Amino acid sequence: MSDHTTRTPRATAEVPTPQQSEPVTTIFERSVRGRRAATVPPTDVDERPLDELIPARLLRERPAELPEVSEPELVRHYNRLSRRNFDLDTGPYPLGSCTMKHNPRVNERVAALPGHARLHPAQEPKRAQGALELMWRLERALSEICGLPHVSLQPSAGSHGELAGLLLTRAYHEDRGEERTRVLTPDTSHGTNPATVTMAGYEVVKVATDERGGVDLDDLRSKSDESVACLMLTNPNTLGVFDENIVEIARIVHGVGGTLYYDGANLNAIMGWSRPGDMGFDIVHVNLHKSFSQPHGGGGPGAGPIAVSDRIEPYLPVPRIVRGDGANGAERRFDLDYSGPKSIGRLRGFQGNFGVFARAYAYIRSLGGDGLRDASETAVLNANYLLARLRQGRGGKYLPLAFDRLCMHEFVLSGSPAKHELGVKTLDVAKRLLDYGFHPPTIYFPLLVEEALMVEPTETETKEGLDALADAFEQILAEAERDPEILRQAPFTTPVRRLDEAQASRKPVLRQPLD
Amino acid sequence: MSDHTTRTPRATAEVPTPQQSEPVTTIFERSVRGRRAATVPPTDVDERPLDELIPARLLRERPAELPEVSEPELVRHYNRLSRRNFDLDTGPYPLGSCTMKHNPRVNERVAALPGHARLHPAQEPKRAQGALELMWRLERALSEICGLPHVSLQPSAGSHGELAGLLLTRAYHEDRGEERTRVLTPDTSHGTNPATVTMAGYEVVKVATDERGGVDLDDLRSKSDESVACLMLTNPNTLGVFDENIVEIARIVHGVGGTLYYDGANLNAIMGWSRPGDMGFDIVHVNLHKSFSQPHGGGGPGAGPIAVSDRIEPYLPVPRIVRGDGANGAERRFDLDYSGPKSIGRLRGFQGNFGVFARAYAYIRSLGGDGLRDASETAVLNANYLLARLRQGRGGKYLPLAFDRLCMHEFVLSGSPAKHELGVKTLDVAKRLLDYGFHPPTIYFPLLVEEALMVEPTETETKEGLDALADAFEQILAEAERDPEILRQAPFTTPVRRLDEAQASRKPVLRQPLD
Amino acid sequence: MSRYTSATDADRKAMLEAIGVGSIEGLFAELPAEVRLDRLLELPDGLSESEVVEELAALAGRNADADSEVCFLGAGMYDHYSPAVVDAITQRSEFLTPYTPYQPEVSQGGLQVMFEFQTAISELTGLPVANASLYEGPSSVASAAYLAIGATKRSRMVVSRGLHPHSRQTLQTYARGFGAEVVEVGLEGGLTDAGELAATLDDQTAAVFVQNPNFLGAIEDLEELAEAAHAHGALAVASVDAITLGVLRPPGDCGIDVAVGEGQPLGGRLDYGGPSFGFFAATEEHLRRMPGRIAGETTDVDGRRGFVLALQAREQHIRREKATHNICTAQALNALGGVIYLSWLGKQGLVELGELIVRRTAYARERLASVEGVELLHDAPVAREFAVRLAAPVPEVLDRVAHEGVAAGYWLGREYPEHEDGLLVAITERRSTEDIDRLANSLARAIPAANDAKVTDSETKASVAEEVGA
Amino acid sequence: MSRYTSATDADRKAMLEAIGVGSIEGLFAELPAEVRLDRLLELPDGLSESEVVEELAALAGRNADADSEVCFLGAGMYDHYSPAVVDAITQRSEFLTPYTPYQPEVSQGGLQVMFEFQTAISELTGLPVANASLYEGPSSVASAAYLAIGATKRSRMVVSRGLHPHSRQTLQTYARGFGAEVVEVGLEGGLTDAGELAATLDDQTAAVFVQNPNFLGAIEDLEELAEAAHAHGALAVASVDAITLGVLRPPGDCGIDVAVGEGQPLGGRLDYGGPSFGFFAATEEHLRRMPGRIAGETTDVDGRRGFVLALQAREQHIRREKATHNICTAQALNALGGVIYLSWLGKQGLVELGELIVRRTAYARERLASVEGVELLHDAPVAREFAVRLAAPVPEVLDRVAHEGVAAGYWLGREYPEHEDGLLVAITERRSTEDIDRLANSLARAIPAANDAKVTDSETKASVAEEVGA
Ligand SMILES: Cc1ncc(COP(=O)(O)O)c(C=O)c1O
Numbered sequence A, B: 001m002s003d004h005t006t007r008t009p010r011a012t013a014e015v016p017t018p019q020q021s022e023p024v025t026t027i028f029e030r031s032v033r034g035r036r037a038a039t040v041p042p043t044d045v046d047e048r049p050l051d052e053l054i055p056a057r058l059l060r061e062r063p064a065e066l067p068e069v070s071e072p073e074l075v076r077h078y079n080r081l082s083r084r085n086f087d088l089d090t091g092p093y094p095l096g097s098c099t100m101k102h103n104p105r106v107n108e109r110v111a112a113l114p115g116h117a118r119l120h121p122a123q124e125p126k127r128a129q130g131a132l133e134l135m136w137r138l139e140r141a142l143s144e145i146c147g148l149p150h151v152s153l154q155p156s157a158g159s160h161g162e163l164a165g166l167l168l169t170r171a172y173h174e175d176r177g178e179e180r181t182r183v184l185t186p187d188t189s190h191g192t193n194p195a196t197v198t199m200a201g202y203e204v205v206k207v208a209t210d211e212r213g214g215v216d217l218d219d220l221r222s223k224s225d226e227s228v229a230c231l232m233l234t235n236p237n238t239l240g241v242f243d244e245n246i247v248e249i250a251r252i253v254h255g256v257g258g259t260l261y262y263d264g265a266n267l268n269a270i271m272g273w274s275r276p277g278d279m280g281f282d283i284v285h286v287n288l289h290k291s292f293s294q295p296h297g298g299g300g301p302g303a304g305p306i307a308v309s310d311r312i313e314p315y316l317p318v319p320r321i322v323r324g325d326g327a328n329g330a331e332r333r334f335d336l337d338y339s340g341p342k343s344i345g346r347l348r349g350f351q352g353n354f355g356v357f358a359r360a361y362a363y364i365r366s367l368g369g370d371g372l373r374d375a376s377e378t379a380v381l382n383a384n385y386l387l388a389r390l391r392q393g394r395g396g397k398y399l400p401l402a403f404d405r406l407c408m409h410e411f412v413l414s415g416s417p418a419k420h421e422l423g424v425k426t427l428d429v430a431k432r433l434l435d436y437g438f439h440p441p442t443i444y445f446p447l448l449v450e451e452a453l454m455v456e457p458t459e460t461e462t463k464e465g466l467d468a469l470a471d472a473f474e475q476i477l478a479e480a481e482r483d484p485e486i487l488r489q490a491p492f493t494t495p496v497r498r499l500d501e502a503q504a505s506r507k508p509v510l511r512q513p514l515d
Numbered sequence C, D: 001m002s003r004y005t006s007a008t009d010a011d012r013k014a015m016l017e018a019i020g021v022g023s024i025e026g027l028f029a030e031l032p033a034e035v036r037l038d039r040l041l042e043l044p045d046g047l048s049e050s051e052v053v054e055e056l057a058a059l060a061g062r063n064a065d066a067d068s069e070v071c072f073l074g075a076g077m078y079d080h081y082s083p084a085v086v087d088a089i090t091q092r093s094e095f096l097t098p099y100t101p102y103q104p105e106v107s108q109g110g111l112q113v114m115f116e117f118q119t120a121i122s123e124l125t126g127l128p129v130a131n132a133s134l135y136e137g138p139s140s141v142a143s144a145a146y147l148a149i150g151a152t153k154r155s156r157m158v159v160s161r162g163l164h165p166h167s168r169q170t171l172q173t174y175a176r177g178f179g180a181e182v183v184e185v186g187l188e189g190g191l192t193d194a195g196e197l198a199a200t201l202d203d204q205t206a207a208v209f210v211q212n213p214n215f216l217g218a219i220e221d222l223e224e225l226a227e228a229a230h231a232h233g234a235l236a237v238a239s240v241d242a243i244t245l246g247v248l249r250p251p252g253d254c255g256i257d258v259a260v261g262e263g264q265p266l267g268g269r270l271d272y273g274g275p276s277f278g279f280f281a282a283t284e285e286h287l288r289r290m291p292g293r294i295a296g297e298t299t300d301v302d303g304r305r306g307f308v309l310a311l312q313a314r315e316q317h318i319r320r321e322k323a324t325h326n327i328c329t330a331q332a333l334n335a336l337g338g339v340i341y342l343s344w345l346g347k348q349g350l351v352e353l354g355e356l357i358v359r360r361t362a363y364a365r366e367r368l369a370s371v372e373g374v375e376l377l378h379d380a381p382v383a384r385e386f387a388v389r390l391a392a393p394v395p396e397v398l399d400r401v402a403h404e405g406v407a408a409g410y411w412l413g414r415e416y417p418e419h420e421d422g423l424l425v426a427i428t429e430r431r432s433t434e435d436i437d438r439l440a441n442s443l444a445r446a447i448p449a450a451n452d453a454k455v456t457d458s459e460t461k462a463s464v465a466e467e468v469g470a
């Protein structure tokens, strides 16, 4: 038994929920002049007037209007606010492309050890050997998982890894005296891919998708020439399907001298089963906040390490972690190497998001090779099972699979029949799912699929949880048959109901007005 | 501004709240055979069959049916459960006699330091000097606050301190060759007082309360004789009033040779203003989970250190913390002294609830003498302000003060007029307060007061919070005038509504039936 | 105003006005002059948060904790690994900060936890009824005596010398209040002396108290002991170790009437001895005599499943001087930690953990017995702890081993004069064979050294200074 | 099945059946053989939780952290005290585990936090518009350059040598992508050389980048620099330290167009450099060119106040190749920590903290300057960090001082060849005068010693072994 018994939630806004009745107050509105949650240690030196130490014109005239609250008020404010979030520790969060897998609590414990959390980033490497070794070991593990020999942990997120990847591509081509101007991305690609292409100074060229959801090889061939710097690809792609032509794709792109970039957002599908390096990719980014269990934090922090092939290696960002050879029986010493004459340089300050590395490393050590493979297998099993359950019922009719194949760790449905036959949009289905206590899938992505619903249950969910989710879909579609207005008005149970997003952009109120 | 704007909550059970619709499932019901949240380290020794090491008849035959869940399920279960509690970090919790003051987060931090949390209780004192010194310093601080020279931190809670107090009293009298059989307690005393008296082998003698809410001196005199071992008293007492006759009371009890025991549950009213020792008390217990900010934990842990006068000191529990005299320039060493030939002995294992001591000590160090006094002053100010606000409105009419005086840190109202004039009981008012987002006061205690409401806002609440609470009372009483049924049916917004307590005792289901 | 209070000067002024009192002093007007403190409390000034942490960290740094040593100390509290989920959940405000669930409508979280906890303890002990926690182990033993008096109307308590010394001492302390007599039965070959027990029991005996495994680590035959007690109409009370209940026969299966125990091993911190929790389970017939809170299942007015404090008529706040116990604040948060821990380990995990510990203990016992100068104190079967004799003064040896970063165990001479040369060594899943070998090697060095050495004054002084971290 | 997954054998069987595939392999049938891994990953076996903690703790134990040393390191990240409330709140599942708030109805907590954060950053910087966070400091500087290109249609970036070397390097890296040129302006007396700046600026300049306090600790005259930039139609970008904004004139008051900075000092962990957050604030006119998430206030269908992601049309998930930036996952949790920290300190607290640090820094600067062999590198006014020259090889001196438990500061020679003898010393509220005196005394010993000593091979080896904890 489980608590996933599906009951039909309310479909009325008449009687507000308790949370809906709560007034919304910001911490600034709680502020009362003179209150404080902190006292500052006493001044144990001369209390010289500040303008004796710093010229008055460089000093602040009036203090910043920060909140003035006592500690109890501070704690209450943020505790109450926290309850206005849905979180992964409450229930299923099948947000496609985001890999909302469980965040093990032991990772938080090891990240918080003073030797990690209190280590200054400018500490001399010889006094930070544990940190460097952890990073080195994580690099080795990611290298093995990705099937590429060299790793830099530096990028701060997937998009940052992408930027690194294209800067590496640029450096690689320039080093060979080539100037290439275009980067290919499938029309199913994630928004960060084309945005990165522009930021890296390239032109985006879209590649079409074939009828199986993979790269359209003819289109790819027709667009591949010496001006192509790189092809950026996700595999399994954002449709949740594995591109079987990957070897041919690599051949085509490498054939014209381009590099192959792997957007690792979907690595969770294939760990231990297949490796981007073995598929022919030159550069891979890994989202440690997806496949490697770093908590998403409401939108970060994450980390986007990159793994690269030998030919890309000379251009990797500095500093790099190096291990001494331990010659003459000396201890093997780890160090930071800033040299890299061909390096693209730095992408950020210091050594990267070390706290994230500690969590990812703990995750890898917890699972081992077997466990990582189990994670991917279970993720794929869960996705296919949920898909099978959805197809059995009304889902098969109103929310068909966009590309009718086995899926990998996620799948993309099209809400087009629901829209045309029932008059409910994907947005409406998603909002009604909220009432059923589930976080909705990713919606309206990929753009290729009309009224897309991108569902990624991850390995975290139980069979019962998936059954309950399938049941909720079924009930919602039944509701839509009966009374589509329910969905169009949904949600009814959330702390606020549908919000006016247009207003927020038209007349933006982006900070608390004070005075 | 604050978020305490009072809105009228729903008064209907028609549309259940989202939480009310959630199914209730125990962790045992979530269990699925074969799942697990933990793996055990591998056996690195011979895997000998267990019955080679332990005779089979001493071994368990079938495993205990503990839950089988993965870590994500475990976390989700308890996170969801947690949201079914009201807590102090959500809003006002004016639970009389319980001193629901803010639990500073830094206390949790220092209690969790490995040097505290990971210190084995049987560690040799010379290798636990920091812990002993902390205890010693806490003893000194409590001694100063209570105005009594000797302290034992050992008791685990207030009631345990009370038991210690009466065992000390017994030892004291026996040592003087006296056998005394009776213990006096006011009729307003807390239930633990008489329960302790019985447990300590004494007979309870109730002392009446006078018209000002204090001890009835005549009744006290008439009951005081050589058979009286002790008078147990709270001051301010459970009516929230300070007994002005305390010096005379002490004279009377001491006059017949009895000891005077101070139930320190209400110490939060007078820190820095008055000291039990100075009032004439021989033995005091202090609830560290009340005045000294140890979190209540849903019903513990706490600690109930006792402070005593010189004449009681020889009987204190062992072990005691002692400090070396530092003779010959040696370091002052702390130690545990188990000798105490006249000691009542041990009250529990090891040295007491050290983790609680660390938090209480951190609290005392955070506030200093000034801050403790400020805490008491603010607690008294808040109580009197709330009282004044309540009296202004319908509260003055329907919920009058039981004893019409200035109150200390709490006050007791009588719901008798509300019951007779409006037909709503104190219970009904309390339940309706839940809908308004407040934890109700303590109700039906002290027994002396008909339909009692015992209100202790503590120093934690803001003026705005108190105003909102007063407004809620006002609105509720207005509701009662209009439609008392609302109160009688309340609450409407809580995860469950009124529960059948009688059934739970008549046909007790006290554990999950398994199979 | 401090950082934990909110009354600004303006607030104070407005509030005093509303009260109709001119000043804060006015609020304390009713305190007679004789009992007013006419000075400030003599306490050091308050500190900023960072200073508080600094000060407490400095104190903590002067303790040798189980992270800084390899710890073989046990004697009732054990260095088991407590998973991160325990802290993560028990630190949630929703569990950390509320009071006892007197308002069940807003306390379903806490109440359901109690219900689950009771179920887990009932399963572990094999007894149908469990409460929601008592303070800790030894005082739970004493509480069982209080129950026994009520149940049998007798007041003679027969205790095995294998019962934890703290439990025996606590029982003795309480007994002076109850007016009960406590009689001890010795050990023979590590186990409660069955003959002596038989001779000691009489028809005035309220209860027999044993511990399993007993203080010397030996596994008692609970069934035999329970039978002996029952033969005289006395209750059989067992203080049991929760962890080894994964592999040892549960008291409920052995005819034990009341099982109690220390909860710390179930994912609790060592905390220099507390807070932890005590558990208390019994047969059905003692239900209405149980001490402490008990949660029960029921339904609300709309038929929803819910939980309440059941059988409150036993308790002090209702029954006052007739209550079954005086306990009020217990150890709810620690008990929550316990049930999370047990759910984390799960059905198989508890068994596997028990098996691992039994096997490691067997290894350690053999390994240590092979060291020159170490011999077994008894050879009864053991599960998680065992006793040896050292051929050198134990405190001396402990000191030397401590300097090598090992806390070798508990010196039995502290509580058992007859075992002045005894050392009690505890094994958990955190003590690897490597750790055990390290202990053995360290003992092998320390025992002859302690015998050889003539400790001079000056040496003593140096080591003292070092130990207090000066 | 691992401890993080739930599919038992029975589950797998039932699920595969429902899918209509015979085995797990069947689910991977579409992977071409050539790209299948035909072996297990070569990774060590998985560990139990306690073993994981042991392993990571062993690694952590080989780092000299700011609890184990007296830390005067700064250079962009500072050892400020982070209050317990920050951890307590950021570790709540409700904040820790959700994704970016794409479903605002169930993300009001996170969205309101962003709104509050934006308000706090706007207040601090004196600029009207702030986003909800970027990755960290230096990449935020580079992101400001991207905005400047869009705003000015120019691509020449003029950077002060007082800008953090990591910021300059990161800008340089990004610039290769943008196709921007980066030109550096030197320092004079610790401050950006105004003359050189004037000479370097031209009408192709997109933006001028300065830092305050600059990398050598000196307080720049932002107003002067902003005027110089504006005179050429360039934007003025300042990278600012958030803590000292309590006392220093905010960039918005000085005519700065874009202010960015590193968020770590606002209650963040040191974490060997990350994760922290970057903040980004600008004048109103740049609103629609801002990078990253921005929350805005709005109402729901029933008129309730609520928050959403505003101006999403700037972002990659909507605008794709035309987006103002490629950022997706940012640093929401760290930004939450930042706004909690600022609310904890409060209006007065930030000022008092700033004043304390300025005064302590003044003390430290004088105290160190009085040490033989130490002299000031510049005498411009400073706030929280200052630079000195040592009359001995700096790395040598640092090593010696480290052996006395003090991390003396940041060796400027790492990034400024012209300051081979430079040491940058950072002061926070955690560094007492006692700590400062200890540093001074330690330097007083180390400088002559470093000059005297001829480091022999064997010495070096010994100290290496010690440092790695062998
Ligand atoms: C397919 C894909 N690529 C790239 C990204 C960008 O990763 P990040 O958010 O870490 O920058 C995402 C994240 O949502 C993604 O789903």
Ligand SMILES: Cc1ncc(COP(=O)(O)O)c(C=O)c1O
Residues within 6 Å of the ligand: B097, B098, B157, B158, B159, B160, B190, B192, B193, B234, B238, B263, B265, B266, B287, B302, B304, C327, C328, C329
């Ligand atoms: C007046 C009074 N006395 C004694 C006690 C008992 O204290 P404890 O719960 O710590 O045993 C309480 C606690 O509620 C109390 O309010």
